[in-house]
Amino acid sequence: MDKLTKKPADNVQLNIEKIAGIFPNVITEIRDENGNLKKAVDFELLKQELSYGIVEGGKERYQLTWPGKKEAILLANTPADKTLKPVKEDSVDWDNTQNLYIEGDNLDVLKLLQESYVNRIKCIYIDPPYNTGKDFTYKDDYRLAAADYLKKSGQLDEEGKRLSQDNELNGRFHSGWLTMMYSRLKLARVLLKDDGVIFISVDDHEHHNLRKICDEIFGSSNFIGEVIRKTKSMTGDDGNGFNLQHENLLIYSKKKSAVHLVGKEKSFANYSNPDNDPYGDWCPGDPSAKRGGDSTYFPIKNPYTGKVDYPPKGRFWAFSEKTLKEYINRGKIKFKVDHGENERGFIFKRYKNEAINRNNPVSSLFATENDFMNQSATMELKGLFNESYFDYPKPVAFIYELVKCCTTGKDDIILDFFSGSATTAHAVMKLNAEDGGRRKFIMVQLPEPTEPNSAANRDGYKNICEIGKERIRRAAAKIKEETGADIDYGFRVYRVDSSDVTAN
Ligand SMILES: C[S@@+](CC[C@H](N)C(=O)[O-])C[C@H]1O[C@@H](n2cnc3c(N)ncnc32)[C@H](O)[C@@H]1O
Known part of the structure; x- marks a missing residue:
């Protein structure tokens, strides 16, 4: 009967939820006739998701758009037309390792990974080019040529002449970068496990845009937070x-409700056991609670001094009278033989082994310490190579903390598809060496040539992949020497190619 009196299910909303599970980017919000917010489908975007060509049209709606957005969806949905070729001669411990180093454009690689890694990646860290307009060891200028942008944004007529003298060109600084990122992030999301997380480094050049496209691709309700790195x-x-x-x-x-990040271990430094309590270390805790009723509002009298305590104003005891007796009997509540006039007459012990969480949450400010600054990363690379062959690597400690907070150490897979000097692989090996974990890494990197007269090129590293692979070899040797840990220090190298072997 109860079931019959329940509000009927809103099947339209239930169907929209199902579509959101596959295409979170096509979900928008509307207000119904009663002013309530409801989820709705952006049919044009859905049509784009289900089409092999660009879907024309354009209704005004709340969203970030740019010339090339539909192309980005199409790019992500176009099947892979490349394959991965094994490169055994560059690999380390080919037969036993489970780590991968893949050379090629990450768009191709992310498509190829869809064959074996859907819902399998626990942690993605990426540090894409920030679109600063400068070029470093790698290209960092995603500006479209003015003519190209005018064409893409419909500001030229059929004969290629400008429709107006008053052209809008500002979007050309962002459009190329957005198209590049949108397609890749869409593919990356599919690889994540339900309880997996993606960390994306960014600076002020594209921070605002990245947040918008991620809200679309992952769903704004799946935003976990933002960390500041000094x-x-x-x-x-x-x-x-x-x-x-x-x-x-x-x-x-991918699914915020399934995620639980684990921060630094709590210190418990203020816990001790001065009275040899059989329940172990304790510290004085707060015996009061915000909520309660008559059963948790009563006087507690100290048998030694006669002092009577009530809960603080507006609060209640965190226990009933019956529980109070039990607490006194087992020593969790201990009456003071001596106390000041305004002091409570008893101690309410909080035991170390009662702590539900042995770890703190991850702080959004954890990376504001100096150890996480750029110069630490440069020093680390110099320590391995004598030269810093790469511009703006990330510090190992930074990625180490990220991987640590979201992986358990068993068989989790960590993916970095803008891997640069392979700091992420270094951090994963370091963490495994410390906790005996069996995390595996997948590094993806475009073989961007190094500048002809750069130190890297002079020393024989002709492209960034050469730097990345050598970094893993050297970091592995260093970790092995320092810790002696018996972990997987190897990696299989694959190269994007047109032969027909794929990684698994
Ligand atoms: C900012 S760097 C990453 C640095 C890295 N976190 C580190 O600590 O060394 C960005 C990297 O992404 C690479 N990259 C850019 N576009 C790429 C693409 N389409 N596919 C693969 N790698 C790409 C660049 O070559 C560059 O090495």
Whole structure:
């Protein structure tokens, strides 16, 4: 009977939820006639998701759009037309290792990984080019040529002439980057496990845009938070009296309710056992609670001094009278023989082994310490190679903390598809060596050539993959020497190619 009186299910909303599970980016919100917010489907975007060509049209709606967005969806949905070729001669411990190093454009690689890694990746860390407009060891300028942008944004007529003298060109700085990222993030999401997370480093050039496309791709309800990383300690001035010393890290998930991040271990430094309590170390805790009723509001009298305590104003005891007796009997509540006039007459012990969480939550400010600054990363690379062959690597400690907070150490897979100097592989090996974990890494990197007269090129590293692979070899040797840990230090190298062997 109860079932019959329940509000009927809103089948439309239930169906929309199902579509959201596959295409979170096509879900928008509308208000119904009663002003309530409801989920709705952006049919044009859904049509784009289900089409082999660009779907024309364009209704005004709340979303971030740019010339190339539909192309990005199409790019992500076009099947892989490449394969992976094994490169045994560059690999380490080919027969036994479970780590992968893949050379190629990550768009191709992410498509190829869809064959074996859907719902299998626990942690993705990426540090994509920030679109600063400068080029470093790698290209960091995603600006579209003015003519190309005018064409893509429909500002030219059929004969290629400008429709207006008053052209909009600002979007050309962001459009190329957004198209590049949108397609890759869409593919990456599919690889994540339900309880997996993606960490994305970014700075002010594209931070605002990244947040918008991630809200679309992962669903804004799957946004976990943002971490601030201190990049430098130097004083400086951008000309406006402002010194930028941090960048950002966005954290998204596939299914937020399934995610549990684990921060640093709690210190328990203030716990001790001065009275040899059989329940172990304790510290004085708060005996009061915000909520309660008559059964948790009563006087507690100290038998030694006669002092009577009530809960603090507006609060209740955290226990009933019956539980109070039990607590006194087993020593969790201990009456003081001596106390000041305004002091409570008893101690309410909080035991170390009662602590539900042995770890703190991950702080959004954990990376504001100097250890996480750019210069630490540069020093680390110099320590391995004598030269820093790579511009703006991330510190091992930073990625180590990220991997640690979301993986258990068993068989979790960690993917970095903008891997650069392979700091992520270094961090994964370091963590495994410390806790005996069996985490596996997948590094993806475009073989971007190094500058002809750079130190890297001069020393024989002709492209960034050469730097990345050698970094893993050297980091592995260092970790092995320092810890002696028996972990997987190897990696299989694959190269994007047109032969027909795929990794698994
Ligand atoms: C900012 S760096 C990453 C640095 C890295 N976190 C580290 O600690 O060394 C970005 C990297 O992404 C690479 N990259 C850019 N576009 C790529 C693509 N389409 N496929 C694969 N790698 C790409 C660049 O070559 C560059 O090495």
